[in-house]
Amino acid sequence: MAASKTRNPSGPPGGGPSIIVPDLWFPGEKPGHPLTDDERALLAVIATVSRYKKGETIYREGEQAAAVFNIITGVVKSFKTLPDNEQYIVGFLFPKDLVGLAEYGRYVNSAEAVTPVSLYRIPTTALETRLRQNAKLDFEVIGKLCHDLREAQHHAFLLSKHRAIAKVGLFVQFLETLEATQREFTEEIYLPMTRSDIGAYLGMSPEAVSRSFRELASRGAIALRNRRHLKIIDRALLEASIAENREPPAASRK
Amino acid sequence: MAASKTRNPSGPPGGGPSIIVPDLWFPGEKPGHPLTDDERALLAVIATVSRYKKGETIYREGEQAAAVFNIITGVVKSFKTLPDNEQYIVGFLFPKDLVGLAEYGRYVNSAEAVTPVSLYRIPTTALETRLRQNAKLDFEVIGKLCHDLREAQHHAFLLSKHRAIAKVGLFVQFLETLEATQREFTEEIYLPMTRSDIGAYLGMSPEAVSRSFRELASRGAIALRNRRHLKIIDRALLEASIAENREPPAASRK
DNA sequence: CGAGCATTTGACACTAGTCAACGAAGGTGG
DNA sequence: CCACCTTCGTTGACTAGTGTCAAATGCTCG
Numbered sequence A, B: 001m002a003a004s005k006t007r008n009p010s011g012p013p014g015g016g017p018s019i020i021v022p023d024l025w026f027p028g029e030k031p032g033h034p035l036t037d038d039e040r041a042l043l044a045v046i047a048t049v050s051r052y053k054k055g056e057t058i059y060r061e062g063e064q065a066a067a068v069f070n071i072i073t074g075v076v077k078s079f080k081t082l083p084d085n086e087q088y089i090v091g092f093l094f095p096k097d098l099v100g101l102a103e104y105g106r107y108v109n110s111a112e113a114v115t116p117v118s119l120y121r122i123p124t125t126a127l128e129t130r131l132r133q134n135a136k137l138d139f140e141v142i143g144k145l146c147h148d149l150r151e152a153q154h155h156a157f158l159l160s161k162h163r164a165i166a167k168v169g170l171f172v173q174f175l176e177t178l179e180a181t182q183r184e185f186t187e188e189i190y191l192p193m194t195r196s197d198i199g200a201y202l203g204m205s206p207e208a209v210s211r212s213f214r215e216l217a218s219r220g221a222i223a224l225r226n227r228r229h230l231k232i233i234d235r236a237l238l239e240a241s242i243a244e245n246r247e248p249p250a251a252s253r254k
Numbered sequence C: 001c002g003a004g005c006a007t008t009t010g011a012c013a014c015t016a017g018t019c020a021a022c023g024a025a026g027g028t029g030g
Numbered sequence D: 001c002c003a004c005c006t007t008c009g010t011t012g013a014c015t016a017g018t019g020t021c022a023a024a025t026g027c028t029c030g
Helices: A037-044 A124-133 A135-160 A164-182 A195-202 A206-219 A235-244 B037-044 B124-133 B135-161 B164-182 B195-202 B206-218 B235-244
Strands: A048-052 A057-059 A067-073 A076-081 A087-093 A110-113 A117-123 A222-226 A229-232 B048-052 B057-059 B067-073 B076-081 B087-093 B110-113 B117-123 B222-226 B229-232
Touching: A037 A117, A037 A124, A037 A135, A067 A124, A087 A135, A087 A195, A087 B135, A117 A124, A124 A135, A124 B135, A135 A164, A135 A195, A135 B087, A135 B124, A135 B135, A164 A195, A164 A206, A164 A229, A164 A235, A195 A206, A206 A222, A206 A235, B037 B117, B037 B124, B037 B135, B067 B124, B087 B135, B087 B195, B117 B124, B124 B135, B135 B164, B135 B195, B164 B195, B164 B206, B164 B229, B164 B235, B195 B206, B206 B222
Parallel strands: none
Antiparallel strands: A048 A117, A057 A110, A067 A117, A076 A087, A076 A110, A222 A229, B048 B117, B057 B110, B067 B117, B076 B087, B076 B110, B222 B229
């Protein structure tokens, strides 16, 4: 319905960083209160635009955190590299997301472009100054953090007790919601990342991801056009597949 | 070592809500910058103290979010009740934690006292007013949210690919870190919650939790004094048990 | 058009979930 | 203070979902 979340005119907004805040903290406020042009301009003067090719590293875990990033276009994955050289994906980041929060002045994970990416690079020192001066900006950041927090909690929920099919189903719904807030209309769902990335995010093997997609398709819940594009055919069936696979096995004891 | 995080004199601090911020955003700042007495006093005038018995509900998912809570003593669990009446535990909350963030003015999950609990109840409307007026307070809240965000991401990581023993091992380490920031010295680790609660947090059955504790004990990594108290005997062995159980099976193919 | 990688499909083993029953605590009331 | 009762914790089977290994196929990009 009139779920008009921060409807920016399609295409990149005027100029300067923008943070999307799809939900909020207190009752009685309208959804989506993006930065004003003034505030964006304030940040624009200290931000520079950078571009990255697919697969390029944006920053590495443990590096001095000199800047935060505000994605303009493209998709970024934030991940930790495990001792055995595998990677666990903390999250996927999309246009208008804020990337590069640090702890003790160092990045807590690495970030890499999943697709070609363009973003604003905002030096932390300059941002800190702005934050101290502009209470409204603070408020926006708080809203953004609340949103990210809930997303992380959703991620944990997704990982908690679901079987492969349910995880993939929830991931599809997650992407759909996400793309719906970005684009105007979402006929097809776009998967910018590989099966391995999805697996690293969902805590399962790429093979299992593949099998789950195929199973959902054979049930008629979704349709796979190609590796990167799918469509939800039967929403109810998708829901049902998720629900029915929420709990493990079904250890039959006579 | 000298990880002197917000060392409050033992016992409840002077008076008024306090938020602990064990880590921070930008480099060049000292760890832990708690609220000043002024700020605490500012919040104290709008806060009231409430007490809950073990097992009592603090608020329920979907209710109008009229207040946020700042725990003084005790442990709270934040959870979602699933359709089949099971519960998924989003997180455990300890003294100085902030509980009750809302979305669209409603609580996103339920909260219940795991032990007897006392807390400050802060009406959201009053808090919002204070936030708009006091930029420093904003900054504290941002720090707190960053911390919670990282904790949620850690939770997701924990759930992602670990076998039972590794999950329980990581949970033990998590509790140790947590209690180390609270108390002065931590000889023994206290488990305020039941095995079922731990299972609901770790995404596994209570039986598996039990088995994992027992296995870790039989390996000599930990010692179980009773249901609620354990001690880490061999830290290296605990680490090893976690690492070796990070990845699943080991499907032997000849 | 070829090389290399992503994805798919197949086979087998292992972990952990469910069911079930017992043991241990803790709380209540007599 | 003891006996009962409910809840929690532990232990023992059995089973099935999913990871690993392996190999075939299909895209993509150079």
